[in-house]
Amino acid sequence: MERMISETSKWFTPQMLVAFAIFGTLPLWLEWVGLYSYIGLEVLIWVIFALGFNLLLGYTGLPSFGHGAFLGIGGYAMGWFQLNAVPNLWLGLLFAIFITALFGAAVALFVSHRRGIYFALLTLAFGQVFFFVASKWTTLTGGEDGMLNIKRLPADFGFVSFSLQDNYALYYFAFAMFVVTVLVLWRLVNSPFGKVIKAIKQNEMRVGFLGYNVYFFKWLVFTISCAVAGLAGGLFAMAQEGAYVQVMSLQWSGIIVLMTLIGGGFVSFWGALIGTVVFYLARDILGTFTDTWLLWYGLMFMVLVMFKPEGIAGMWQDGVKYLRRRRAAGTPPVVAEPARD
Amino acid sequence: MALFEAQKVHKRFGDHVVLEEINLDFEEHKLSGIMGPNGAGKTTCFNVLTGRYKPDRGRVVFDGIDITGKSPGAIAKMGISRSFQVMNVFDEYTALENVLLPVPEVRRRGLHLLYDLANDSESNDKAAQVLAKVGLAGKERALASDLSYGERRALEIGIALAAEPRILFLDEPTAGLGTEATAKLADMVTRIKEGITIVIIEHEMNFLFNLADVINVIQWGQVVAVGTPDELRANPWVQASNLGKLA
Numbered sequence: 273m274e275r276m277i278s279e280t281s282k283w284f285t286p287q288m289l290v291a292f293a294i295f296g297t298l299p300l301w302l303e304w305v306g307l308y309s310y311i312g313l314e315v316l317i318w319v320i321f322a323l324g325f326n327l328l329l330g331y332t333g334l335p336s337f338g339h340g341a342f343l344g345i346g347g348y349a350m351g352w353f354q355l356n357a358v359p360n361l362w363l364g365l366l367f368a369i370f371i372t373a374l375f376g377a378a379v380a381l382f383v384s385h386r387r388g389i390y391f392a393l394l395t396l397a398f399g400q401v402f403f404f405v406a407s408k409w410t411t412l413t414g415g416e417d418g419m420l421n422i423k424r425l426p427a428d429f430g431f432v433s434f435s436l437q438d439n440y441a442l443y444y445f446a447f448a449m450f451v452v453t454v455l456v457l458w459r460l461v462n463s464p465f466g467k468v469i470k471a472i473k474q475n476e477m478r479v480g481f482l483g484y485n486v487y488f489f490k491w492l493v494f495t496i497s498c499a500v501a502g503l504a505g506g507l508f509a510m511a512q513e514g515a516y517v518q519v520m521s522l523q524w525s526g527i528i529v530l531m532t533l534i535g536g537g538f539v540s541f542w543g544a545l546i547g548t549v550v551f552y553l554a555r556d557i558l559g560t561f562t563d564t565w566l567l568w569y570g571l572m573f574m575v576l577v578m579f580k581p582e583g584i585a586g587m588w589q590d591g592v593k594y595l596r597r598r599r600a601a602g603t604p605p606v607v608a609e610p611a612r613d
Numbered sequence: 614m615a616l617f618e619a620q621k622v623h624k625r626f627g628d629h630v631v632l633e634e635i636n637l638d639f640e641e642h643k644l645s646g647i648m649g650p651n652g653a654g655k656t657t658c659f660n661v662l663t664g665r666y667k668p669d670r671g672r673v674v675f676d677g678i679d680i681t682g683k684s685p686g687a688i689a690k691m692g693i694s695r696s697f698q699v700m701n702v703f704d705e706y707t708a709l710e711n712v713l714l715p716v717p718e719v720r721r722r723g724l725h726l727l728y729d730l731a732n733d734s735e736s737n738d739k740a741a742q743v744l745a746k747v748g749l750a751g752k753e754r755a756l757a758s759d760l761s762y763g764e765r766r767a768l769e770i771g772i773a774l775a776a777e778p779r780i781l782f783l784d785e786p787t788a789g790l791g792t793e794a795t796a797k798l799a800d801m802v803t804r805i806k807e808g809i810t811i812v813i814i815e816h817e818m819n820f821l822f823n824l825a826d827v828i829n830v831i832q833w834g835q836v837v838a839v840g841t842p843d844e845l846r847a848n849p850w851v852q853a854s855n856l857g858k859l860a
Contacts, residue, residue, distance in 0.1 A: 456727075464722045464730050471703050471714055478701040481663070482715040482776060483689035484723055492724075 287542055288454060295447055299440045307556065309439035310511070315552045316446045317507045318531070320453050322544035324500025325528050330537030330544065331461055332493050333473030335392045338399020340525035342498045344406060346372040346505020347515035348413055351422040361425040361436075368506030369499050375402075376498020377491070384490035387476060396522070403520040418516035422509045436510070446507050453500060460496070461541060469493050527551065530573050536585025543585040550584065614677070616641040616810050617662070617693075617780050622671035624654075624661050631657045633834040634671065639780065644802075644811045646825035648818065654834040655814045656698060659784050663695045664688040675780070690720075694778035696769045698785040698814075704758040708749055708768055711757055713740040715776035740775060747771040748801055763794040767801065780810040787817045795820055822846075 298312050321343055328334045349371035353364045383394045406413045413419055424436040427445055436442040460466055468489055471479045480486045509515040518524065535547020551569070558565035580586055615638035624632040631654045639645045649655050660666045662673055664685040673681045680688055694715070703711050713719055716736045722728050730736070744753060747767040752760065757768060766786060773781055786802070787795045799820055802811070806824075815821040821828060822842040830838040830851060838848050845851050 459727045459729075462730070463726050463728050464719050465724055465726050467710065467714060467719075467730060468723050470705070474703045474705055475701055478697075478703070478772075479714075481665075481685045481689055481695060481701075482772070483686050483720050485686050489723075 283455065283459070285458075288458065291454070291542065291545060292451060295450060299443060309443065311552060311556060313439055313443045313446060313511050314508075315549060316443065316450055317504050317511060318528075318552070319545050319548045320446070320450055320507070321501055321504035322528060322531055322535075322537075322548045323453055323457055323541075324497045324504065326532050326537040326541075326544035327457065327461070327469075327493055327500070328497045329529065329532050330539075331466065331473065332469040332490065334387070334490065334494070335395075335529065336399075336494075336497075336525075337392050337396040337522070337529065338402070338525050339395070339497070339501060339528055340522075341399040341402035341406075341520045342372050342376055342501035343505040343508065343524075344515065344517060344520035345375050345402065346502035347422075347509035347512075347519070348406065348419055348505075349502065350506035350509045351419040351515045352412070354422060354425065355419075359423065359425055361427055364425065365503065365506045368509075369502040372502025372505060373495050373499035376501070377495040379498075380491040380494035384487045384494060396525070399520065399525050400522065403517065403522070406517045406520055413515070413517065416517065418514045419509075420514045422513050422515060424510050424513065442511060446511075449503060449507060453503065457500075458541065465489070465492075530569075533581075534573055534576055534583050536583030536588075538586075539582045539589060540585035543583055546584050615639055616676055617812075618672075618674040619658075619662060620672045620674065622658075622661055622668045622673065624657060624666060624668050631834050632661065632668070635831070635834070635836050637662075637829055637836065639810060639812050640827070641779075641810050642808065643826040644806050644813065644824055646821040646828040647812065647814045647831060648816075648821055648828055649831035653831045655831055656784060658831065659695065659782055659814060663693060663782055689776060692777075692779035693782070694773040694776040694780075695782035696773040696784055696786060698788050700765055700769050702757045702765055702768050702772065704756070707754050707756055708744055708760065708764075708771075709737070709740050709753040711768055712743045712771045712775040713737065715772055716740055717777055720776075743771050743775040744768075746801075746805055747774065748797065763790055763797070766790060766794070766798065770801070770805075774805060778809065780812065781805075783811065783813045785814055785816060787815060787820055799824060 295316060299309065302309065302312050325336070325339050328336050328339070346368040350364050350368040353367040357367075358364075379395070379398045383391055383398070386394055407415055409415070424442055427434045427436055434441060436445050461470075468479065468484055472486055472489060476486055508519070531547035531551045532544045533547065534550055535545065536543035537547065554565060554569045554572075558568055562568070576583060582589070617639040619635055619637040621634045621636060622632055623630070623634050635658065647655050647658065657666065661668050664680070664683055664687070667682045671681070672679055675691060675693060678691070680691065703714070713730070713736060716739050718733070718736050718739075719730065741753060744750060747770055749764060749767055749771060752764065757765065760768060766789070770783060770786060773783070787798055790798060795817060802824055813821060813825065825842060827839065827841060828845050829836050830845065838845060838850055840848060
C-alpha cells in the first residue's frame with residue numbers, strides 16, 4: 273500500500289544535517305572567508321525568526337506584514353525580565369517566548385478570521401501600533417534610545433555554567449536553539465497539523481468543509497510563529513546587549529517577507545534559511561562595494577518575483593528535477609542527486 | 614423518518630429570493646437527486662444544507678438534530694460531506710494526501726503537533742482504499758495538479774468520501790465530463806452508493822435518471838415535483854418542460 277512521502281517521517285534529513293554542519297562549523301571558517309563573528313550570530317538569530325515566520329507565510333499562506341513587532345516584543349520581554357525580575361537566562365527566554373506568544377495570540381484573535389489583503393493590512397496595522405507604543409512608552413522600553421544594559425547571562429546547567437560573553441559562545445548557544453527550533457518545526461510541518469495548515473494555504477474553504485476549524489488553526493499557527501519570534505527576539509536582545517525599536521518598524525517587517533520569498537519559503541522548509549543568509553551576504557558583500565546595496569537587493573527580488581516566484585529553493589528543485597529527467601533518459605548526472613526538500 | 618430534512622427553508626440575496634420555503638426529505642441509504650434548470654437554486658440549496666449559507670427561515674435537520682446555521686466544519690464532523698461543482702482539490706498534495714486529510718482518524722489528530730502521519734498505516738490504508746473506490750488506484754503518489762480532468766473529478770468525490778460520511782452531497786459531478794467519463798463516473802457512484810445516503814445535483818438527466826431512487830425537481834426556488842424516475846417521466850409538468858424532453 274502506498275504511503276505519504278516517507279522522508280517526512282524522519283527526524284533528521286540530509287538537508288538538516290548539511291544545515292547543522294554548516295552552521296555548527298561556521299566559527300571555524302567565518303573569519304577565514306573575510307566575515308566576522310557577530311554576523312554569524314545575527315544570521316542565526318534571524319534564521320530562527322524566519323523559520324517561525326515561514327510557518328505563517330510559506331506554509332499557511334498568511335502574509336503578516338507586522339511580524340517585526342513580535343521580534344521586538346521578545347527582546348523587550350527578555351530585557352524587562354532580566355532587569356526587573358530574575359536575572360536568569362532560561363527563565364528570561366521562557367518569559368520572552370511566553371509574552372510574545374501571548375501578544376501573538378491576542379492579535380490572532382482579530383486576524384485569523386481574515387485572509388489575503390485584509391489579513392496583511394491588519395497585521396501591518398497591529399505592527400505599527402506596537403511600533404509606536406514601543407517608541408513612545410519610554411519608561412518601559414527606553415523609547416528611541418532602546419532598553420539598554422541587557423546582559424549576556426551565563427547558561428547555567430546547575431552543575432556547570434557557561435559564559436556567553438564572547439560572540440562565539442553566544443553563537444553556539446543560539447546554534448543549540450536553532451537545532452531545537454528546526455527539529456520542532458520540521459516535525460510540526462510534517463504532522464497532521466502541518467498538513468492542515470498547508471491545505472489551508474491551498475484551499476481554506478475546502479478545509480472547513482472537511483471538518484477542521486480553520487480559524488482555530490490559523491490562530492494557533494500565528495501564535496506558534498510569534499512564540500518562535502519571541503525566542504529570536506530574546507536572543508537578539510542578548511546579542512545586541514539591548515532591545516531596540518527599529519526591528520519593530522515596517523521596514524524590518526517587510527525585510528523578513530523579502531528574505532522568506534527570495535529564499536523560496538513557499539516551496540521549501542529551508543527557503544527561509546536560504547533567504548536570510550542571502551540577505552546578510554548581500555548586505556555585507558554588496559555593501560562593501562556600494563551604499564545602494566538595498567536597491568540591488570530589491571531589484572533581485574523583483575526579478576525573482578517576475579521569473580521565478582518560487583525563489584532560490586524553487587530553482588534548486590528545478591535543477592534536481594532536470595537531473596532526474598536526464599538520469600531517466602539514460603544520461604549520467606553530473607552531480608549527486610539531492611533529496612526532495 | 615428521513616435521515617436529512619429541509620423544512621420550509623427560505624433564502625434570499627437582497628431582493629432576489631433563491632429558495633422559497635422548500636421542503637426536502639432524503640431517506641437513508643437511498644440515492645436522491647435534485648434537478649432543475651440553470652438558476653433554479655440547486656447549488657444555493659446545497660450550500661444552505663451543508664452550512665455554507667445560513668437560511669433566512671426554516672430548519673435543516675439531520676438524524677433528528679437541528680443543524681440550521683451550523684458551520685460547515687461542525688456539519689462535516691456530524692457525518693455530512695460534500696463535493697463541489699467547481700473543483701476544490703488540493704493541487705500541491707498527492708492524490709493520497711488529498712484523501713488522507715478528511716479521514717476521521719487524521720481529523721481527530723489534527724492538533725497532534727508531533728504525530729507522524731506518514732507512519733500511520735491505518736489511515737494511509739483507508740485513504741488508499743478510498744482512492745481505489747473512486748478509480749484512482751495506482752495514482753496515490755501523483756500530484757493532484759498532474760491528474761487529468763476526469764481523475765480530478767474522481768478525486769473531488771474521493772475527498773468527500775474519505776470523511777466516511779453518513780450522507781454525501783455531490784454537486785454536479787459530471788460537469789465538464791465527456792460521455793465516456795460520465796459513464797465511468799456512473800459506475801463509480803453505483804459502487805459507492807452501497808451503505809451510504811447520497812444526494813446529487815445534476816444537469817445530466819440520463820445520469821440522474823439511471824442512478825437515483827428519488828428525484829426532486831426545483832424550479833424558481835421551489836420544489837415543483839418529487840418522485841421516482843419513472844413517476845417523473847410520467848409527470849405532466851416534467852413532460853411539458855425541457856427537463857421532460859431530456860429525461
